[in-house]
Amino acid sequence: MHIVKWTVVLSIFWLLLSGYIEPLLLSFGAISVVVVLLVLKRMDKVENEPGHIGTSLRLIRYAPWLIGQIFSSGLHVTKLIWGSPDKVSPALAKISAKDIPPSSRVLYANSITLTPGTLSVDLEEGEVTVHALQESSIAELEEGQMEKKITAIWGENK
């Protein structure tokens, strides 16, 4: 039952943000959790797929790799900034994301934007339009290392 899951997550979130263990503030927290849960229950009727909370274990496997990517491509862009910014060769390309489960495509587009040097401009029908500072980054994306990583971690549930 995802309502129970949300109750636990929201309560922990409130406790971490407030840090006060006093009856008055705890009751405020309880009230706000109940209000959010009521809204959530009503929204579930509007949208037919209830928001699942994924296990964050997958994120723990993915995040270090992504941060590594961010650093290596960020250093590259920084070199361009201080070196010769007029020598950039911007390129625009469509990259297929059909192999990635639909629920993870947003993550793919966001990861592309998060790594400096590539920027997802549009996401339509399993195709991401990517703008890159250099054509080599497009080739790198087409090689599909990031795609494989995401499918390997999130692909097994569907």
Added chain:
Amino acid sequence: MDFLDIVSSMLLLAGVFFGFSGAVGLFRFPDFFTRVHAASVTDSIAAILIIGGLLLQTSFDLNTAKLVFILLFLLVTSPTASHALAKSARHGGLLTLAESSSQDKQESAK
């Protein structure tokens, strides 16, 4: 000054350097789309380094959790904002550098 302080100040200094580079790139790059790339250096690396440095300054209590939340939210919202900017620029008809230069050539050929 103990070991953690040294690591933390190195992270903070590196973060400041990348944040500054992003700002310089914002002015030096030629067009809108390339400038968004420069800004994303500030978004991602500088944010990770500066918050990482601040994390080591806390005494691993509630403030640590709050900083981790800030980092998580930044890592979700900043690419979304860049994406929204780029998408609306694209749909509004702004051309990329390659496209506009090929259009210039066509016009000069006429």
